[in-house]
Amino acid sequence: MSVKREAVIKLFTAPNASVQTNRGDAYYADLYRRCEARLGELRAMAPKSRINLHEVLQDDGFDRRDFMKWASATTAMLMLPSSFTPLVAEAAELMNRVPVIWIELQDCAGNSEALLRSDGPKIDEIVLDIISLEFHETLMAPSGHQAEKQLEEAIEHFKGKYLLFVEGSIPVGEGREWCTIGASGETFEDHLLRLAKDAAAVVAVGSCATFGGVPAAAPNPTGAVGVMDVVKGKPIINIPACPANPANMVGVVLHFVLTGQIPELDALLRPKFAFGYRIHDNCERRAHFDAGEFVEEWGDVGAQNNFCLYKMGCKGPMTFNNCSIVRYNEGVNWPIGVGRGCIGCSEPDFWDKYAYERPMADAKLKAPFGGVEKSVDEFGLGMLAATAVGIGIHAAASAVIGKKSTECGEES
Amino acid sequence: MKTKRPFQRVERMTPTMRVIHWVNVVAVVAAVVTGLYIAHPYYQTFMADPAVDKYVMAWNRLVHLFAAITVDITSIWVAYMYASGDRHKPWMKLIPSKENVVEFFEVVLNIFTFNRRKKFDTTHMDSFNAFWFALLHLLLVFMLLTGLQMYVQGLASGESSIGAWWPWILHVSTDWTLTVFGGNMGVRYAHHLGMWATVIWTMFHIYVQIWRTIFWQEGDIAIAFGGSKFPKKRRE
Ligand code: SF4
Numbered sequence: 001m002s003v004k005r006e007a008v009i010k011l012f013t014a015p016n017a018s019v020q021t022n023r024g025d026a027y028y029a030d031l032y033r034r035c036e037a038r039l040g041e042l043r044a045m046a047p048k049s050r051i052n053l054h055e056v057l058q059d060d061g062f063d064r065r066d067f068m069k070w071a072s073a074t075t076a077m078l079m080l081p082s083s084f085t086p087l088v089a090e091a092a093e094l095m096n097r098v099p100v101i102w103i104e105l106q107d108c109a110g111n112s113e114a115l116l117r118s119d120g121p122k123i124d125e126i127v128l129d130i131i132s133l134e135f136h137e138t139l140m141a142p143s144g145h146q147a148e149k150q151l152e153e154a155i156e157h158f159k160g161k162y163l164l165f166v167e168g169s170i171p172v173g174e175g176r177e178w179c180t181i182g183a184s185g186e187t188f189e190d191h192l193l194r195l196a197k198d199a200a201a202v203v204a205v206g207s208c209a210t211f212g213g214v215p216a217a218a219p220n221p222t223g224a225v226g227v228m229d230v231v232k233g234k235p236i237i238n239i240p241a242c243p244a245n246p247a248n249m250v251g252v253v254l255h256f257v258l259t260g261q262i263p264e265l266d267a268l269l270r271p272k273f274a275f276g277y278r279i280h281d282n283c284e285r286r287a288h289f290d291a292g293e294f295v296e297e298w299g300d301v302g303a304q305n306n307f308c309l310y311k312m313g314c315k316g317p318m319t320f321n322n323c324s325i326v327r328y329n330e331g332v333n334w335p336i337g338v339g340r341g342c343i344g345c346s347e348p349d350f351w352d353k354y355a356y357e358r359p360m361a362d363a364k365l366k367a368p369f370g371g372v373e374k375s376v377d378e379f380g381l382g383m384l385a386a387t388a389v390g391i392g393i394h395a396a397a398s399a400v401i402g403k404k405s406t407e408c409g410e411e412s
Numbered sequence: 413m414k415t416k417r418p419f420q421r422v423e424r425m426t427p428t429m430r431v432i433h434w435v436n437v438v439a440v441v442a443a444v445v446t447g448l449y450i451a452h453p454y455y456q457t458f459m460a461d462p463a464v465d466k467y468v469m470a471w472n473r474l475v476h477l478f479a480a481i482t483v484d485i486t487s488i489w490v491a492y493m494y495a496s497g498d499r500h501k502p503w504m505k506l507i508p509s510k511e512n513v514v515e516f517f518e519v520v521l522n523i524f525t526f527n528r529r530k531k532f533d534t535t536h537m538d539s540f541n542a543f544w545f546a547l548l549h550l551l552l553v554f555m556l557l558t559g560l561q562m563y564v565q566g567l568a569s570g571e572s573s574i575g576a577w578w579p580w581i582l583h584v585s586t587d588w589t590l591t592v593f594g595g596n597m598g599v600r601y602a603h604h605l606g607m608w609a610t611v612i613w614t615m616f617h618i619y620v621q622i623w624r625t626i627f628w629q630e631g632d633i634a635i636a637f638g639g640s641k642f643p644k645k646r647r648e
């Protein structure tokens with residue numbers, strides 16, 4: 001009973017998606033003081049890595065001005081007043097004080113790729129480069145036992161302080177024992193639980209780590225789930241999308257460096273600064289949506305005129321993410337900008353429920369008993385047809401049989 | 413020999429009720445027509461017109477939302493009348509009392525055995541119809557809640573033109589649909605299938621009224637137009 005009550009309470013008290021962009025001067029003045037104090041503490045600490053942000057930036061051809069431009073854009077992205085810009089800039093410089101352990105589970109390393117992107121990196125990626133990455137299987141030089149030793153040392157040394165980044169889903173279904181890490185054959189689940197235990201917070205990056213993503217798509221052969229289904233009792237931040245946008249990873253780390261806290265999250269544990277708005281709310285093709293101007297097929301006149309992609313299956317209206325503002329690759333472009341619809345990659349079950357090139361009404365519904373797939377409209381029309389047939393039969397029968405019976409109390 | 417009983421005239425729907433009925437009809441049809449467009453734009457706009465002049469999707473959404481508001485308001489009115497009818501209180505027909513259950517199955521039996529034995533008082537609303545109408549209103553509440561959840565997603569800033577209380581109320585009253593139906597897309601499936609359910613409801617409703625009219629010969633269909641039906645006088 002109490003379990004049920006708990007469930008009901010949870011249902012109606014879950015945090016919602018609305019974003020408070022202005023919390024009032026008093027709040028920000030207080031936050032400013034706390035951030036300053038926090039940065040002072042961090043500055044006093046020895047840097048965990050010797051890389052200097054400004055040297056790296058200079059090597060890549062960015063000057064101080066570029067950096068400050070980036071800092072003010074990032075301040076805006078975090079929904080802080082512009083007076084916070086110097087603090088954000090300083091936090092970026094101090095990011096090498098926060099140890100990060102990055103593990104990969106059932107994944108494609110796409111988020112690591114997004115983070116690294118060596119070809120013309122943007123400042124976000126460079127800033128991420130200087131975080132003190134204590135452990136990252138794909139990026140570090142040591143391997144095998146050496147790597148494992150390094151991991152153990154990092155856990156030991158930074159107990160309770162490190163941010164654990166997780167990429168990839170966790171198999172908990174049948175056959176989970178096939179996914180192991182290291183010589184001791186530790187399963188992914190155990191591995192994650194052990195590392196999460198001593199972390200300050202766990203950051204799930206990419207759709208697989210957050211909601212199971214592609215490995216969890218039907219029929220989900222490995223029983224893949226996201227971090228929040230496995231790790232309990234730790235602050236968890238979800239940064240979904242496929243891949244997660246490096247700008248949002250930086251945002252989360254910066255927020256942590258700046259305030260020592262995790263950013264405000266929505267009901268799905270996604271930071272509201274990045275996932276507070278739908279793609280559709282800030283899409284450059286929105287005017288065509290409202291006008292009813294749609295691309296009807298790939299390459300038609302509408303497509304050439306950048307019409308709305310709704311009829312080609314764009315899921316921007318039901319997807320919360322900030323790609324329409326932040327974009328990818330140094331703001332060069334983003335999926336809808338290049339002329340293909342959003343596939344809702346930052347929403348749970350995106351592969352089954354969002355990633356198809358047709359509008360929702362034509363989506364394939366899985367029957368609860370499995371097997372047959374029907375589109376939403378086909379299903380509805382089917383029910384309608386069944387009703388019509390039923391009525392037809394009844395009407396015909398009425399015409400034939402009905403005449404024979406009588407009203408009670410009345411003789412015919 | 414045939415025993416002939418005179419017809420009597422029974423007023424069943426006041427002019428207000430009839431207005432509500434037909435306003436509902438128009439609103440539901442409008443909501444279905446525009447809703448189908450919103451879910452899958454099924455006609456195209458003229459290429460040559462500039463986007464600012466057309467606003468086709470926006471108009472469809474506008475009509476859809478106004479239709480929804482209309483139905484919601486009439487529903488509140490209907491709920492009030494259910495509870496406060498002066499002659500008889502229709503909500504009492506929804507109580508599963510013995511009398512009502514018997515009446516309910518009597519009507520169903522009549523329909524499915526093609527009978528016209530009317531072992532109950534047909535001059536006022538029977539419990540089968542009361543149940544069927546209540547079902548529509550439940551369906552409308554369902555459409556209201558799932559629909560408003562989709563709507564509030566566009567008010568993510570937590571502000572609206574009429575103040576912050578509006579999105580707040582919408583979140584509090586509809587966020588649970590996300591959990592129950594499986595996220596943003598699940599709510600959309602549910603709302604869309606709810607539309608088909610409403611169409612099916614309407615089809616059955618119209619059929620039953622026509623069937624009754626022909627079969628029971630009390631002119632039930634006239635209720636929605638003239639407000640009265642014409643059953644034969646019951647035997648004393
Ligand atoms: S392209 Fe997609 S996100 Fe953009 S307006 Fe159209 S439906 Fe919305």
Ligand code: SF4
Nearest residue numbers: 323335342343344345
């Ligand atoms: S546009 Fe949609 S599918 Fe593409 S990256 Fe953004 S959220 Fe993911």
